[in-house]
Amino acid sequence: MLTYVYDGSLEGLFTALYEGLFSGEEVAEITNNRRYRPSLFSTAKVIATDPEKARKLRRFLQKRLSRQAFQNLVYCYLSESGMEKTILSYIRLLMPAGRKAGGNSHARSREIMAVLGAITQTARKVAYEVHRFHGFLRFRQVRVGTWKNACPNTCTSAHTPDGDPGAEVADTLLSSCGNTHASIDECDGDFYYAPIEPDHNILALLVPHFTARFAGQKWFIHDRRRNLGAYYDGRECRLVSGVEISDQLAASLQGRKAGSEDEEEMLCRELWQEYFTSTALEERKNEKLQKQHMPVRYWKYLTEFE
Amino acid sequence: MDLLEKLGILASAAKYDVSCASSGSNRKNTPGGLGNSAEAAMGICHSWSADGRCISLLKILYTNCCSHDCAYCINRRSNDLPRAVFTPEEVRKLTIGFYRRNYIEGLFLSSGVLKTADYTMELLLRTVKDLRLKDNFNGYIHLKVIPGADRRLVREAGFYADRLSVNIELPSERGLRLLAPGKDKEAILQPMAYINERIVANQEEKKKFKRAKAFSPAGQSTQLIVGATPESDLQILRLSEGLYKKMGLKRVYYSAFIPVAKNPLLPAIDAPPLRREHRLYQADWLLRFYGFSADELLETPAPFLDEDLDPKTVWALRNLDFFPVEIHRASYRMLLRVPGIGEQSARRIISARRWGTLGFPELAKLGVVMKRARYFITCRGSFLERLDNEERIRARLLAGVKKKESLAGRQLPLNFAAGLESYGGETDADLCL
Numbered sequence A: 001m002l003t004y005v006y007d008g009s010l011e012g013l014f015t016a017l018y019e020g021l022f023s024g025e026e027v028a029e030i031t032n033n034r035r036y037r038p039s040l041f042s043t044a045k046v047i048a049t050d051p052e053k054a055r056k057l058r059r060f061l062q063k064r065l066s067r068q069a070f071q072n073l074v075y076c077y078l079s080e081s082g083m084e085k086t087i088l089s090y091i092r093l094l095m096p097a098g099r100k101a102g103g104n105s106h107a108r109s110r111e112i113m114a115v116l117g118a119i120t121q122t123a124r125k126v127a128y129e130v131h132r133f134h135g136f137l138r139f140r141q142v143r144v145g146t147w148k149n150a151c152p153n154t155c156t157s158a159h160t161p162d163g164d165p166g167a168e169v170a171d172t173l174l175s176s177c178g179n180t181h182a183s184i185d186e187c188d189g190d191f192y193y194a195p196i197e198p199d200h201n202i203l204a205l206l207v208p209h210f211t212a213r214f215a216g217q218k219w220f221i222h223d224r225r226r227n228l229g230a231y232y233d234g235r236e237c238r239l240v241s242g243v244e245i246s247d248q249l250a251a252s253l254q255g256r257k258a259g260s261e262d263e264e265e266m267l268c269r270e271l272w273q274e275y276f277t278s279t280a281l282e283e284r285k286n287e288k289l290q291k292q293h294m295p296v297r298y299w300k301y302l303t304e305f306e
Numbered sequence B: 001m002d003l004l005e006k007l008g009i010l011a012s013a014a015k016y017d018v019s020c021a022s023s024g025s026n027r028k029n030t031p032g033g034l035g036n037s038a039e040a041a042m043g044i045c046h047s048w049s050a051d052g053r054c055i056s057l058l059k060i061l062y063t064n065c066c067s068h069d070c071a072y073c074i075n076r077r078s079n080d081l082p083r084a085v086f087t088p089e090e091v092r093k094l095t096i097g098f099y100r101r102n103y104i105e106g107l108f109l110s111s112g113v114l115k116t117a118d119y120t121m122e123l124l125l126r127t128v129k130d131l132r133l134k135d136n137f138n139g140y141i142h143l144k145v146i147p148g149a150d151r152r153l154v155r156e157a158g159f160y161a162d163r164l165s166v167n168i169e170l171p172s173e174r175g176l177r178l179l180a181p182g183k184d185k186e187a188i189l190q191p192m193a194y195i196n197e198r199i200v201a202n203q204e205e206k207k208k209f210k211r212a213k214a215f216s217p218a219g220q221s222t223q224l225i226v227g228a229t230p231e232s233d234l235q236i237l238r239l240s241e242g243l244y245k246k247m248g249l250k251r252v253y254y255s256a257f258i259p260v261a262k263n264p265l266l267p268a269i270d271a272p273p274l275r276r277e278h279r280l281y282q283a284d285w286l287l288r289f290y291g292f293s294a295d296e297l298l299e300t301p302a303p304f305l306d307e308d309l310d311p312k313t314v315w316a317l318r319n320l321d322f323f324p325v326e327i328h329r330a331s332y333r334m335l336l337r338v339p340g341i342g343e344q345s346a347r348r349i350i351s352a353r354r355w356g357t358l359g360f361p362e363l364a365k366l367g368v369v370m371k372r373a374r375y376f377i378t379c380r381g382s383f384l385e386r387l388d389n390e391e392r393i394r395a396r397l398l399a400g401v402k403k404k405e406s407l408a409g410r411q412l413p414l415n416f417a418a419g420l421e422s423y424g425g426e427t428d429a430d431l432c433l
Ligand code: SF4
Pocket: B066, B067, B068, B069, B070, B073, B074, B075, B076, B077, B111, B112, B113, B180
């Protein structure tokens, strides 16, 4: 059994898919190098990321697929839930050979339904989490600290709010060089900082909404689980990796008082907590329903539960 | 009194208002401005309070001082409780501070009547006007219209708010006369009709001149209290139907009466009729999206909704001759009438059946709730389960409901108000897309 191991980037995945389609090898599994666990029964083949192959595959997919379907594939990649092999099966079904094979038998239509179902379902989960984070993300105003971009290349996340989200995210992910580093440690004016720990890798998907909404303020969204960041400086947004935050900020995230916040920020948080408590109807208390809508795993950074 | 204390009082005073929708406006951000309004059909919820209601807007009263004495309202003049009044600057500060931190989608501003209707309306208007013009705020604003306020003020408010609403408060004129002595039907219906007129005229203008300023672009809504007066569900649903059809309302909200006062005019109950409220929301959903009419759902001899089964299932049981519905041939409208099939699953059935034959397992995958649908559909002529007797189907469905309730414990996860974004679990499988 053959397992393809790619480097975890979208470009890497596209390369692996390209190989899977055209090398003639029987691929049992595709996985990224973080998830890969060697096993007795499988042989690993490391796929070196090849921008040319990745580009070709992307062009093929965008020609063949509707916008929605292409977006679903990108979302499946971002779900980080081991969908790579399913994506490969899906693309096979699109290929001319795949279309002819088996004609229109019942078994085949079941298979199509199963692959399609898995893809849509996963994509929907990712989209749902994006929707949730449009609401659950909380900014805090930070006075001390700025970020430095230590990467020599410029990695911009170009975006147009009205554009094609799947293609846009693919653009963003394919163009970032992957070796950017940001650290939030030096004082340089204030900005709004939001820590998140989503289940899926949705940071890039959050950018369009927050860029449109908070175009006039500087903000930094920090995926602390993956250590990725999206920094918006008031004009454009960049995706960065390897984010470091100052000790002060880290302390304040853990609920300890730190010098990095001023009174206005503290007052605003207190006001929100007051509002949150005052708006609940005692007579209709229903914490089960509350948790159903807002699972406890998302509570960590919610100001109202601090 | 500091801002924190005021906020406590005035948020508490506003919490009985149930509406919290924040979608449908499509207000874009402006250069140098702050915020926009959700374009998504589905509004954004930022949090859920301990009662399980979605928090999307900063919902406050401008003041809880009131010159009226409505029996069902905690803010009535004769009630002894701490009172507070915001200033426009305070409301702006709260709104902007919360919005920038992504706590909220916008502001929901209502008020008790301070001095006169016009005086209060002026203050509300000034607040939202300053938010738009001085703070460049483009987030969502829902503004309550004070019954009896001058038209000129209502008209101006419509240009700054995304949604206007006038509370109808009680489902009948008699109820109003009895419990809300300061208000009358005309004071409520007139501004409603006027707002509708303006909205319609504005839509015409917008067709001609793209740049015409939007008037209450997310439409108008209203709310009424259920269970404080003796009206039946049929009366209430007929009223809602009329409001949707004749007044062009976007939404009617129902609020289970919470016994906030002891008064011989009010019914003596210990708990708000939540289940009744929940069934009304479901029935309302059927009116707006499923092509049902109030008189189909209820008939005069039994004018209240069934507490144990949802209104669509009850309708289906009364109309068994309409069934079974054949999945491969039925039109969209017919599919919608099947218990357990929602808008999403009906659409999915229609597109999936083009590809081949659907079996019962496939239907479940498409999001059909089989435990309800099974008695009402056929797939290529065959039943999953045939029970063509109303009583037997009913008994079976009830057994299912009871089992679920005993598993869930006493606390029913009832969705309500804007929380109810689907009809009784029929689109559960759809999540959000
Ligand atoms: S006018 Fe409004 S705030 Fe005043 S008592 Fe009546 S319902 Fe309450």
